[in-house]
Amino acid sequence: MHCLWCHSSFVPKTNWQYLFGITTKTYLCPQCSKRLEEIQGPLCDKCGRPFNHLEPQYRQENLCTDCVRWGDGPLTKNRSLYVYNDFLQEVISKWKFRGDAELSKLFTPQLKKLIKQLEPFDFIVPIPLSYERSYERGFNQAKLLTEGLQYPIVEALVKPINSTKQSKKTRSERLEQKELFHISSVDVTNKTILLVDDIYTTGATLYSAAKILKEHGAKKVFSVTVARG
Template sequence: MKYKKPMNLEASLDGRIDHCLWCSKKVETRTSWQSFISNASHQYLCFSCKSLLQPLPKNCCVRCSRPLSIGGEHVECLDCRRWREKDNMGDTLEHNLSLYVYNESAKELISRWKYRGDAILALIFRTELRRLYLQKYWDHLPIPIPISDKRMLERGFNQSELLLSFLLEPLSLVEKLSMILTRMKGKKREEIPPAASSMLLRLMDEKKQSKKTRYERMMATENPFRVNTKCSSTIKAKNIVLLDDIYTTGSTLRRAATELKSHGARSVRAITLFRGS
């Protein structure tokens, strides 16, 4: 099956973004000088709904962003230690950065977004996702985690491809200025090819991750992902950042990372919207 080009979510609203995408209440827009030079001039959530998105605490696992109950620097969670022990060659996924805690509000949002087809909710994450990518991973090639043909037919879209579409948007003036400063520090920006969404394929349809136990996720051995042979040369020697909605055990991301590294990727990291416990 050929995947469709990610939809333009904002265009589907005909420019009338004056209400909260979660509760539908009118959102008071505040015009500032940044509104005229930034891509992120719209407010997609009202103040009350925005407060339901819980940012990750400072005390997190240094490798996977899992919130921890113990303090100290360079603390690694038990799952990450187990992953390293499980893989004799070392962990294939260098790092994961998440934006928010996967709390009850997040679960309801994900359910409405992914399983009830409310694709427009992806816009909620646009600004923070772009900011994190441009600050931390602008020299990485972003690749979305693919879904199977069956899931694509069920949902009508791949939530990770929607996240990629935000990174494909032209840079605003503010972002360009930031990039100039970053370039002065010696980094080279990675140009995102249009085919980024098809570099990694999912050939197997598995039981939904949400239906698996923690043990089943971590013990899965068969890899459902394959690198698109037409893109092998693009992946070789590249730093890659995977895009996905939720990190729970990291099994999905690590299997994708394993496949990418087997085709010559230099390193694989990940950005996820939510970090489960």
Template sequence: MSYCLFCHQSYSETWSWAMLLGVYRQPILCQPCIEMLKLIKGDICRICGRSFSLFPEEYRQADLCSDCVRWEEDEEWCGVLLKNRSLYVYNDFLKELVSKLKYRGDAEIVKAFHVPAKALAKTFYRKQIVVPIPLSDERQYERGFNQAELLATGFSSKVQLLLKRTNHEEKQSKKNRQDRLKKKANPFELIEGSSVKELDILLVDDVYTTGSTLRYAAKVLVDAGANSVSSFTLAR
């Protein structure tokens, strides 16, 4: 008998050859909770990976969503982030799950995403260095862990901590869309002594909302000589 780390209900696991062969990995979530996670699939924005089925057609221009069109029309940000791919739609269930992970300290939940994250990430990156989006020192101290780093180390052995935050900001979850998109000083910088010249880099974060956090981080890396920067997030 196992217990779901989200709803805490007990559940029985179905026998499989994986159990017999010793390669079975116990699920972290029960089947009803897993079924509430909505995979992003089908027709998506070429850059940010947003599902075109989830918003009106007028917000689409060819193979890009209107958000990415605006980013690419800005000379400062054009081409900074090559592409983003995300596992799940950020629905109410995943929002609650991420909240439990980030704000209630339940770090074990991230293990539920290691296998699907590895499967998706392998479809679009090969030799990239994997760089989690860093937290500020204050936020890291509050939580005791960085959820992006936990996600990254769960599916890659090439994780490097190359970035640091230069300031401590209000939590992104407390900002509205307009506030997140406001021009600001870049909150990231390269850790002293790090070199990213001619590297292909995969940034990892928990949620892609407006894309500003990932693009600010990507800009630091591109300006420092990175060949390309893509990103992977749990949710979009």
């Protein structure tokens, strides 16, 4: 196989679990895989923030202070795959902003394992891009992540035209912004929904999406992301 990041050739580790499809397929060579920092250890019960990367003053029992501030919000729980370190930042930048859509394959196998922590749910909703952003990139990175997750994909949310990029906003601007999304014509009444996005930073995007879904009758809303900032 060829590593999707460094393009070197490598032989996947094989054992009886790999042969019978119990372990997930890898698209990174061992050297590049080591540069991804998998989230492990004690976590914020709600957003999945790793406590081993957090100063004690930003934790209150089993929650981080961000989640304490959100209170009993519309998002039930988030889980993320990796810490948003320098290597992952470089990968996501190339994937999103330089149009290398193939890199989404790096994450889908591990996301399939991660969502088992949150099952069952009725369908997956990818966080949408605005029309302008989708046109610029040629794809929606969140939707690419959902492909192959073995759940129905429903585009229940729409992003308004001319909305400002989240990456261009400060932390306080993200937290203070108004509604980011509109509901589509999809009926979400009494549904349990999984949102999928690339990065969880302040939680503003996912909470805004969950709020709209709950206001239109969704029963519960969970989320998964590749990175936890």
